[in-house]
Amino acid sequence: MNNQIDNIFDRLQKQQPELHDPELFADSIIAALPDRPQKSIVHPASRRKGVILILHTFSSVAAVLLLVLFLWQSYDGITFHETEVSPDYSSQLAKYQPQFDLSKDPAQQIAQYQERKQEQISQRNQMRSILSLNKTTH
Amino acid sequence: MTSIDPPVIQRCIAGDKAAFREIVIAYQRLLFGVAFKMLCDEDEAKDILQESFIHIWQHLEDYDQQRNFGSWVYGITVHLCLDRLRQKDRWGEMPEDEELLAQFADDPEPDRQLENSELAGVIRGLVSRLSDQQRIAFTLVHLENLTVAEASTVSGIPADKLKSNLYVARQNIRKQLIQSGYE
Numbered sequence: 001m002n003n004q005i006d007n008i009f010d011r012l013q014k015q016q017p018e019l020h021d022p023e024l025f026a027d028s029i030i031a032a033l034p035d036r037p038q039k040s041i042v043h044p045a046s047r048r049k050g051v052i053l054i055l056h057t058f059s060s061v062a063a064v065l066l067l068v069l070f071l072w073q074s075y076d077g078i079t080f081h082e083t084e085v086s087p088d089y090s091s092q093l094a095k096y097q098p099q100f101d102l103s104k105d106p107a108q109q110i111a112q113y114q115e116r117k118q119e120q121i122s123q124r125n126q127m128r129s130i131l132s133l134n135k136t137t138h
Numbered sequence: 139m140t141s142i143d144p145p146v147i148q149r150c151i152a153g154d155k156a157a158f159r160e161i162v163i164a165y166q167r168l169l170f171g172v173a174f175k176m177l178c179d180e181d182e183a184k185d186i187l188q189e190s191f192i193h194i195w196q197h198l199e200d201y202d203q204q205r206n207f208g209s210w211v212y213g214i215t216v217h218l219c220l221d222r223l224r225q226k227d228r229w230g231e232m233p234e235d236e237e238l239l240a241q242f243a244d245d246p247e248p249d250r251q252l253e254n255s256e257l258a259g260v261i262r263g264l265v266s267r268l269s270d271q272q273r274i275a276f277t278l279v280h281l282e283n284l285t286v287a288e289a290s291t292v293s294g295i296p297a298d299k300l301k302s303n304l305y306v307a308r309q310n311i312r313k314q315l316i317q318s319g320y321e
Contacts, residue, residue, distance in 0.1 A: 004320045005312055008243055012261070013283050017174040017183070017254045019167055025184070026162040029191045036153045036195070 142207050151198050162191055165208065169215045175281045176219040176274065178262040180254050186222060190215040213292040216278070220293065223270050235263035236318070243320060264311050272307035275300050280308075 149157035173183035238259035265273045278289035290297040
């Protein structure tokens with residue numbers, strides 16, 4: 001079956017194109033060759049130095065990072081302490097709250113109370129401003 | 139395939155062009171043959187041959203000495219031909235190709251070696267209607283007489299895909315030849 005076609009295939013396999021004047025062609029190829037790129041040779045000692053330098057840089061960066069982390073944590077601790085103090089300070093103020101004396105003139109007592117209250121508020125504001133000033137300086 | 143001594147390769151790596159000339163002489167016919175059959179054009183085949191040797195010269199350090207050197211250089215040429223085929227638009231069948239094919243089929247001297255232009259016309263007449271992949275499979279297996287495994291290695295096309303492309307290529311060529319009156 002398909003003898004003629006198989007015959008074409010078989011005969012084609014035996015056909016080889018002719019390269020005329022191969023010597024001349026080889027010369028033309030050699031003439032067209034670029035110079036080989038020179039690869040830079042890395043000396044083992046300089047490679048070791050490079051590795052040491054990288055390690056040194058890495059450890060320095062890690063140390064700086066640790067220091068920054070420590071400082072940041074410390075700053076955070078101060079703010080935490082401040083929030084703990086504030087309620088305690090309020091309770092101390094409350095302890096010194098004057099009680100109303102029913103035997104005295106109520107209008108006078110109210111006026112005195114308001115006066116003290118104003119004084120306490122201004123003291124508290126002063127204290128707060130001092131605390132906030134401390135916080136910013138940290 | 140032709141083999142080359144490892145010391146020659148080492149000398150080439152060191153930049154010895156005279157040593158590289160030995161490689162060129164040893165492989166140029168083989169590489170020209172495959173490039174010619176894949177591209178069906180003598181000038182383009184010579185162009186690819188030059189490109190191949192320059193590529194080999196520049197990448198000799200990448201050659202794995204465990205592999206056959208001939209297979210390595212052959213593979214480089216096949217890949218450069220594949221790139222060239224992809225760049226080309228469509229394979230135009232020349233008007234005289236059919237006539238050349240008829241002359242080849244009816245040649246009273248079946249062992250006569252064809253001129254390059256005749257051979258290019260006959261191959262073009264057979265493969266011009268194939269896809270690139272079918273053409274590669276047909277050229278490597280039928281015209282270069284490689285096994286499917288060898289063709290797969292040098293072209294980088296998986297063996298299964300190559301086998302199916304080869305089957306379709308053969309069927310297409312047979313159909314075309316039957317239509318032209320061959321049996």
